[in-house]
Amino acid sequence: MDLKGRNFLTLKDYTPEEIMYLLDLAAELKEKKKKGVLVDTLRGKNVALIFEKTSTRTRCSFEVAAHDLGMGTTYLDPSGSQIGKKESIADTARVLGRMYDGIEYRGFAQEIVEELAKYAGVPIWNGLTNEYHPTQMLADLLTIREKFGYLKGIAFTYMGDARYNMGNSLMIACAKMGMHYTACAPEKYFPDKELITYCEKLAKETGGSVTLTEDREAGTRGANVIYTDVWVSMGEPDEVWESRIKDLLPYQVNQAVMDNASSNAIFMHCLPAFHDQKTGIGRKVFEQFGISEMEVTDEVFESERSVVFDEAENRMHTIKAVMAATLGWEKTR
Numbered sequence: 001m002d003l004k005g006r007n008f009l010t011l012k013d014y015t016p017e018e019i020m021y022l023l024d025l026a027a028e029l030k031e032k033k034k035k036g037v038l039v040d041t042l043r044g045k046n047v048a049l050i051f052e053k054t055s056t057r058t059r060c061s062f063e064v065a066a067h068d069l070g071m072g073t074t075y076l077d078p079s080g081s082q083i084g085k086k087e088s089i090a091d092t093a094r095v096l097g098r099m100y101d102g103i104e105y106r107g108f109a110q111e112i113v114e115e116l117a118k119y120a121g122v123p124i125w126n127g128l129t130n131e132y133h134p135t136q137m138l139a140d141l142l143t144i145r146e147k148f149g150y151l152k153g154i155a156f157t158y159m160g161d162a163r164y165n166m167g168n169s170l171m172i173a174c175a176k177m178g179m180h181y182t183a184c185a186p187e188k189y190f191p192d193k194e195l196i197t198y199c200e201k202l203a204k205e206t207g208g209s210v211t212l213t214e215d216r217e218a219g220t221r222g223a224n225v226i227y228t229d230v231w232v233s234m235g236e237p238d239e240v241w242e243s244r245i246k247d248l249l250p251y252q253v254n255q256a257v258m259d260n261a262s263s264n265a266i267f268m269h270c271l272p273a274f275h276d277q278k279t280g281i282g283r284k285v286f287e288q289f290g291i292s293e294m295e296v297t298d299e300v301f302e303s304e305r306s307v308v309f310d311e312a313e314n315r316m317h318t319i320k321a322v323m324a325a326t327l328g329w330e331k332t333r
Contacts, residue, residue, distance in 0.1 A: 004328040007117040008125045010110070010132040011172050012198075016206060019176055023142050026314070026321035033068065033317070040070030041330040045101040047323070049075045050083060051127070052107030053235065057271060057315050058127045058135070062104050065320035069329065074100070084112070093119035102327055105129075108235070123326040125319075130233075133165040136270050137173040138318035143311045144225060147266055152178035152207060155262070157223040159184045159216075159251045160295055161244070162191050166229045166270060171210060175199040178206035184219030186247050187212075216251060223261040227268040228253045228295045245289055253296040258305060267296070267306045275301035 001021045011019060032039055049062050059075065066073045083092045089112055096103055097120035105113045106127030117124040126134050145151055156174050158167055162183040168191055174181035181199070183190060190196070190212050200210045213219040220226060228251075231244040258265060274282050274294040286292050300306060323329075 003325040005123060006326050007123055008134060008322050008326060009113055009117060010126065011134050011137055011169065011176055014176075016176050016178070019138070019141070019173075022138055022318065022321050022325060023145060025325060026138065026142050026318040027146075029068075029320050029324065030314075030317040039068060039324075039329070042101075042324070042327055043070035045070070045327060046072040046074070046099070047102040047104065048096050048100040049073055049104045049127075050081055050106065051076065052078050052081075052083070052105075053128065054078065055106060055127070057312055058106055058319075061135075061316040061319045062125075062127065062323075065316050065323060068320060069324060069327075071101075071323075089115045090119045092116070094121075097121040102323060123323075125322060125326070128165060130235075131165055131168060132172075133169045133270070135315065135319050135322065136166070137169050138322065139311055139314040140170070140227075140268060140270075141173060141177065142314045142318055143268065143307055144266075146310070146314075147307060148224065148264075154179045154225060155182070155223045156180060156225045156227065157182040157184050157220050157261070158227045158229075159220070159253055159257070160228045160248055161185065161189045161231055161233075162212075163189055164233055167191050168195055170227065171195070171199045172202075175203040175208050175210060176206065178203075178208040180209045180211070182211040182213060182219050182223070184213055184216060185251055187214055189247070216257070217260060220257050220260045224265055225268055226253055226257060226261050226265055229270055230272070230274060231295055241285060242289070245285070245291060245294070248295070249291070252294070253300055255297065255299055258300055258303075265305060267300055267303070267308070268311055269296060269301070269306075269308045271308060271312055273301060273308065 093116045102123045104125045104127045110129040110131040113126045156179050162185045171181050231248050275296050275298045277283050
C-alpha cells in the first residue's frame with residue numbers, strides 16, 4: 001500500500017484498510033525497536049513540529065520517532081513561530097514546505113491544519129486540533145488490538161464530554177473499524193449531529209454501531225473498553241470547571257463502572273489524567289470544589305485493567321508509522 005505524499009489530518013480521510021496498514025506498520029516498527037533493529041532509512045530528511053498547544057506525549061513521540069527514522073527535527077513552540085500572527089498560514093506553509101519534508105501541527109481550529117496541507121506541498125500531520133486527534137486514535141487502536149487480538153466487534157464506551165476532538169475522533173475510529181461505539185454522557189455533551197449521522201452510516205458498512213446514551217449503567221454494561229478524558233480541554237477558561245464538574249461527575253470512571261463492564265474490560269485515557277491531587281490543577285480543584293478525583297478514580301487508574309501507559313508508548317510507534325508511510329520509508333531487514 002502506497003501512502004507516500006499523503007496528509008494525515010483526520011481518520012475520515014483514510015479507509016479501514018489504510019488504517020489497518022498503518023497499525024500493522026506500527027506493530028512492525030515497535031517490534032524492531034524492541035529488538036534494537038535500526039530503521040533510519042529516512043536519513044537526510046527533516047521535519048518541522050509546530051506546537052501552538054504544548055504537549056508532553058505528542059512532542060516526545062514525534063521527536064523520538066523522527067530520530068529513529070534518521071530525520072532531523074525543528075520544534076516551534078507557541079512563541080517560536082509567526083504562524084497566523086505576523087505571517088499568514090498559507091505563507092508559513094509555503095516557506096516551511098521548501099525547507100522541510102513534512103510538517104506536524106498541534107493547535108486550534110482544524111481549518112489551520114487543512115490550510116497548511118493546501119499550501120505546503122509536503123505531508124502535513126495533525127498532532128491535535130479542536131476537532132480531531134488522529135494520531136491518538138492510531139495509538140488507541142493499536143493498544144486495543146494488542147490487548148484483545150482484534151478490533152472488529154469490540155464494545156467501546158467513552159464517558160464524559162464527547163463533543164470535541166477525542167469524542168469525535170473515537171467515534172470515527174470505531175465506526176471505521178467495525179467497533180461498537182457508545183458515548184455515555186449528558187445529552188448536551190453529545191457530538192455534532194452531522195458527524196453522528198456520518199458515523200452511523202459508516203458503521204452500517206463496517207458492521208459496527210453508534211449509540212448515544214445518558215444511562216450510565218446501560219452505556220457501560222458489558223463494554224470491552226472504558227475510555228475517558230479530562231473534563232476541561234486545553235485553552236478553555238477556568239470558569240467552566242464548576243459546570244463541568246456538576247454535569248460530568250456522575251460519569252466518572254470508578255470501580256462500579258469497571259465492574260459493570262465486561263470481565264476483561266480495559267481502562268483507557270489519552271492523558272494527562274486528574275486522578276489524584278499531585279498536579280497543580282488537581283490541587284486547585286480540590287481546594288475549590290472538594291473533589292479529589294475527577295474523570296477517573298485513582299483506584300481504576302492504577303489498577304491492572306488500566307493500559308494508559310501502554311497507550312502512551314504506542315503514540316510514538318504509531319506516529320513513526322504515519323511519518324514513515326507518508327514520507328516513503330524503505331523497509332529494512
